[in-house]
Amino acid sequence: MRALVTGVAGFIGSHVADGLLRQGWDVMGIDDLSGGTMVNVPKDAKFINRDVGLDLDDLMAEFQPKVVYHLAAYAAEGLSHHIPVFNYQNNIVATANVLASAYRHGAKHFVFTSSIAAYGHPRKSNSDAGGPQRERLTEDDVCSPCDPYGIAKLACEHHIQAFFDYYGGPTYTIIRPHNVFGPKQNVSDPYRNVVGIFIRQAISGQPMTIFGDGQQTRSFSYIDSVAQCIAASGWTEAAKNQTFNVGGDEPMSVIELAKRVCETVGVDENIQHLAPRQEVLHAHADHKKAHQLFPEIHRSPVSIQAGLKATVQHVTENEIPTPTHCPSAIEIKDKLPPLWRDGA
Ligand SMILES: NC(=O)c1ccc[n+]([C@@H]2O[C@H](COP(=O)([O-])OP(=O)(O)OC[C@H]3O[C@@H](n4cnc5c(N)ncnc54)[C@H](O)[C@@H]3O)[C@@H](O)[C@H]2O)c1
Numbered sequence: 001m002r003a004l005v006t007g008v009a010g011f012i013g014s015h016v017a018d019g020l021l022r023q024g025w026d027v028m029g030i031d032d033l034s035g036g037t038m039v040n041v042p043k044d045a046k047f048i049n050r051d052v053g054l055d056l057d058d059l060m061a062e063f064q065p066k067v068v069y070h071l072a073a074y075a076a077e078g079l080s081h082h083i084p085v086f087n088y089q090n091n092i093v094a095t096a097n098v099l100a101s102a103y104r105h106g107a108k109h110f111v112f113t114s115s116i117a118a119y120g121h122p123r124k125s126n127s128d129a130g131g132p133q134r135e136r137l138t139e140d141d142v143c144s145p146c147d148p149y150g151i152a153k154l155a156c157e158h159h160i161q162a163f164f165d166y167y168g169g170p171t172y173t174i175i176r177p178h179n180v181f182g183p184k185q186n187v188s189d190p191y192r193n194v195v196g197i198f199i200r201q202a203i204s205g206q207p208m209t210i211f212g213d214g215q216q217t218r219s220f221s222y223i224d225s226v227a228q229c230i231a232a233s234g235w236t237e238a239a240k241n242q243t244f245n246v247g248g249d250e251p252m253s254v255i256e257l258a259k260r261v262c263e264t265v266g267v268d269e270n271i272q273h274l275a276p277r278q279e280v281l282h283a284h285a286d287h288k289k290a291h292q293l294f295p296e297i298h299r300s301p302v303s304i305q306a307g308l309k310a311t312v313q314h315v316t317e318n319e320i321p322t323p324t325h326c327p328s329a330i331e332i333k334d335k336l337p338p339l340w341r342d343g344a
Helices: 011-022 057-063 076-081 083-102 148-167 192-205 223-232 254-265 288-293 304-317
Strands: 003-006 026-029 048-049 065-072 109-113 173-176 208-211 242-246 271-276
Touching: 003 011, 003 057, 003 254, 011 026, 011 065, 011 109, 011 223, 026 057, 026 242, 076 083, 083 148, 083 254, 109 148, 148 173, 148 288, 192 208, 192 254, 192 304, 223 242, 242 254, 242 288, 254 304
Parallel strands: 003 026, 003 065, 026 048, 065 109, 109 173, 173 242, 208 271
Antiparallel strands: none
């Protein structure tokens, strides 16, 4: 079976490609290396360096993928307020381009990584005081995204569904991961992924920067089962034309995460609180649907602590990549957190 993976040099895309190769699939990966690195690309995948917003017809015609996994995106959610035009081109326009080209060349199935950001602020009962042990976001909840990144992901979901309704194919699977971390993640992107940022800061002896008091909570998700669910969506009949959450079930505050990272790296706590930024306070997803669709994969997810250990080990055994920069100029500088003003 032939699969095309966009974003193959990135964190999740490289793990998905690994999973497909383990299944014996032929994999072509596309990435423009704006955020990913060649070190991540599995050696048995055919690699093409290209922006997925550009014409892909030559590649699709040559490779004729049966399944397209579309993961390429610049996923800096907080920064997306400040780069809205770039965000919509990179997410919505590029997704429409990949899907149209896939369809023209006979792809049968399209797997798309959306995000928990598509939900936006959780329902009121969810965001009130009471800590993280509250209702979790389910796939039936009304989506009301509150930043350009979430808006783009939801627009992509609607586009993929409407495309199927109109053309009768490709079938699709839409996955909404959240706060994924693990080996091969980019720890040098100053704008995103708090686990990676904390690990880099701890290892390099810098203070760990937290927006606000750090009481905001997330369920940080170790990469293993996330990538396996995404890969398996290409051959799991029950996942066709489905949208589902995937990720961890263990709520943790950001301040607690910072402490755990310090412990794991073996450094003293050195935390610097910054002015709070506008963000969802508590975001947790329900995974009943993913458990039903992929019971084998979800049986024993890796704990945050064990995941941190594996991630820190990977980072320390490998060269820390040079910091990646936002691939766009900042479009709106108002309200830009000072930390991000000089390219962080
Ligand atoms: N990491 C998470 O916690 C998380 C959560 C929810 C959703 N997602 C989604 O999963 C996908 C993968 O995220 P990730 O964490 O692996 O990010 P990542 O930055 O590690 O990987 C994304 C890859 O896409 C590439 N890319 C970006 N724009 C491109 C373009 N126009 N053309 C070609 N390549 C391009 C980058 O170079 C990078 O290698 C994204 O769509 C992201 O929105 C991630």
